Amino acid sequence: MASAASLSEPRVLAHAKRRLFPEDGDQNAYAVVDTQFSTAEWLAERSVPPSIRERLAPFNHVRVGSGYPDLVGVRSLDSELLAVGRFGDRPPLVAVEAKGYTTGGTVDAERGVVQAYDRLGEANAAYVAAPLAAVSRTDRTLACELNVGVLGVEPDGTVTPLERPRVVGNRTADEATAIRFQATAQGVAEKSFGLNHPKNYLAYPLALYHPDDTEEVLEERVVGATDSARTGAAFLGLIEERPDGVERTPLGGEVVRFALDRHGTVDAALSAFEEWQGSPVRFRELDPAWGAMARRVVWAYPATRLLVEELQTMYDDGIVDPSLVDLLEWLAVGHPTFAVELFVRGTDDARSRVLTADGDLRIEELSDGEVFHSPTVFQLKAMLFHAGILEDRGAEPSRLDPTTDSWRLRNPLEPLR
Structure with a gap:
């Protein structure tokens, strides 16, 4: 039998998180682990290795249903994990309850199933993760009846889906909405606004519309940090970054139309942007019209x-x-x-x-x-x-x-x- 140290609750959760939320660069995925797992010690006189805490981070205390799941996140999951592979246009909100060996060598997987079931009042899919050897046929039957997924975790970190839940459509409360927000192009997790002036982001759809190379136009006439400008423009909903390139959004299109109306051409608009470089004056006062446009864009965030x-x-x-x-x-x-x-x-x-x-x-x-x-x-x-x-x-x-x-x-x- 696996020891309490090898498959304690934090370790079980860390392995389950890696399976459900791998670090594969998915820009529309985000997960947090409950703050109780931020402790440096779990079982009496047993420390939680820094590597496990690092894998579990970030931490937050998110209410879903009538309690606080061990993990809550948003991600599109594959067919090995879900009985339904697609959930509308948005990835499902996922809740996970983890159970590991206690100091007495027991695992209460049944309680984990019941806790996970409670999360289905607001989550779209719920799982219990527990040591594979401790999951009984009775546990799996109960989970199947309650539409709860079961993840069996082995000491080497292998995670086997034993039961796949069906995705259900539920309302999302305010707290879970914050996690959904983080899993969008406009969330702040693992990303950043790298520039502190809205003109640098407003300029991106203009440079995209310009007949010359977008990045070269932006670097020569507005700001050298083109990657930050592009990321910020996506945050503000001006552009959408896709695998096949960058596309202008309707809001970005309105910025271009405003520039054409005010300056005649995007080239003339970019010339005005050049003149503003380095100015400490509040944008709303430097150019009231463009400042108003900036306010409209920032307000949409x-x-x-x-x-x-x-x-x-x-x-x-x-x-x-x-x-x-x-x-x-x-x-x-x-x-x-x-x-x-x-x-x-x-x-x-x-x-x-x-x-x-x-x-x-x-x-x-x-x-x-x-x-x-x-x-x-x-x-x-x-x-x-x-x-x-x-x-x-x-x-x-x-x-x-x-x-x-x-x-x-x-x-x-x-x-x-």
């Missing part, structure tokens, strides 16, 4: 809408000039998963410092700028500044004092009388 709505609510409650710490504390109450995914770096170190095993914020750790996600607190915030939404610019985490970093709205609305 889902994270912007949530941030503005919550900042307005804070203002209504008398929090006129919230700091970054104030904002994260506020978001953690109403949108805890989204708050962590958007603001906290996805590394094991950052998430373990900021979150307790129960998923609560350690407020004292938020005073260190290094735990924050740069694309949000620097680049996204800078774009919100240039678009005229926020009063202050962003700052790099290394230069950030979260206790004084202001997230004040530039034009908050007064309450209706």
Whole structure:
């Protein structure tokens, strides 16, 4: 029989995650593991190797159904794992419960099946992962009846699908929606806004429309970091990156039409962009028309809408000039998963410092700028500044004092009388 050390719950979950969410570069896949697994010790006097914790990261505490699954993620799964290979146009939301050997040498796989079944109230597919040798025929029969997948894990890390679940269509609650968001081209996980001025992203669909080579036009006339410009343009929904190339989206097409209306040609528009290089002036003031277009594009980014709505609510409650710490504390109450995914770096170190095993914020750790996600607190915030939404610019985490970093709205609305 495998020992508790070789197939403890963290190890079982790590092997299951590798099978369900391999590191194959899928841009529409994302998964988090519950914060209870961020601990350095699982069973009494048994440590969790750093390699296992690294494989399990990032951590977050995401409610699905009436509880918190060990793993929740979004990914298109193959026919070996699902009884139905396709789920509409979106990959399914997957929940996993893991069971490993306890100090007494037992595995409660049946309880894992019941827990996984509970997640089907909101997840599209649910699994229990357990040591292969500990999964009984009774466990498999129960799982089959409840439409729960079973993954048998062996000591060498091999994962065998014993039962395949059918994909079900369920509503997605606010917390799980944050995970779906991360698994899109507009999510922040494992990606970044590399540039902090919206003009660099607005210029990409213009360069794409230009008859000359896109990357050369962009590098010569707007910004040298063309890869970052392309990634940011995809984040903002201006372009779509596909295996066969880059395509302009309807929003990107509207940017091009605006440029043609205002400048006559995209070449003339790019000449204007050249003149703006290096200017510290707020874009909304440097060129009000293009600043308005930037505001429209930035507003279409889902994270912007949530941030503005919550900042307005804070203002209504008398929090006129919230700091970054104030904002994260506020978001953690109403949108805890989204708050962590958007603001906290996805590394094991950052998430373990900021979150307790129960998923609560350690407020004292938020005073260190290094735990924050740069694309949000620097680049996204800078774009919100240039678009005229926020009063202050962003700052790099290394230069950030979260206790004084202001997230004040530039034009908050007064309450209706």
